[in-house]
Amino acid sequence: MQTRVDIKRNDTVKVIAGKDAGKQGRVLRVLPGSAKVLVEHVMTVKKHVRPNPQRNIKGGIAEQESPIAISNVMVVCPTCGPSKVGRELQGDKRIRICRKCKAPLDK
Ligand SMILES: [Zn+2]
Numbered sequence: 001m002q003t004r005v006d007i008k009r010n011d012t013v014k015v016i017a018g019k020d021a022g023k024q025g026r027v028l029r030v031l032p033g034s035a036k037v038l039v040e041h042v043m044t045v046k047k048h049v050r051p052n053p054q055r056n057i058k059g060g061i062a063e064q065e066s067p068i069a070i071s072n073v074m075v076v077c078p079t080c081g082p083s084k085v086g087r088e089l090q091g092d093k094r095i096r097i098c099r100k101c102k103a104p105l106d107k
Contacts, residue, residue, distance in 0.1 A: 047064050
């Protein structure tokens with residue numbers, strides 16, 4: 001079954017479940033196949049990086065985001081906060097709107 005994905009890259013989302021519940025961040029990547037998104041500074045894991053001078057990588061600990069299930073995040077409407085995403089036909093285009101205040105989410 002194909003999950004309908006209402007989230008796009010660069011959306012701001014709020015985490016509603018999991019260890020990072022309450023955090024907000026920008027969507028870096030959408031992974032429709034696994035119904036997950038990569039959100040900036042959310043679900044970070046610390047990775048030990050080996051120095052690699054040839055690729056100009058310094059060793060140490062780097063933080064990396066791991067994907068979070070789309071069902072655990074909500075799109076944040078710029079006007080009224082976290083809300084559900086609706087769809088509306090504008091001309092011949094389907095645009096995403098906030099279901100609370102009806103403001104368009106796509107520019
Ligand atoms: Zn709204």
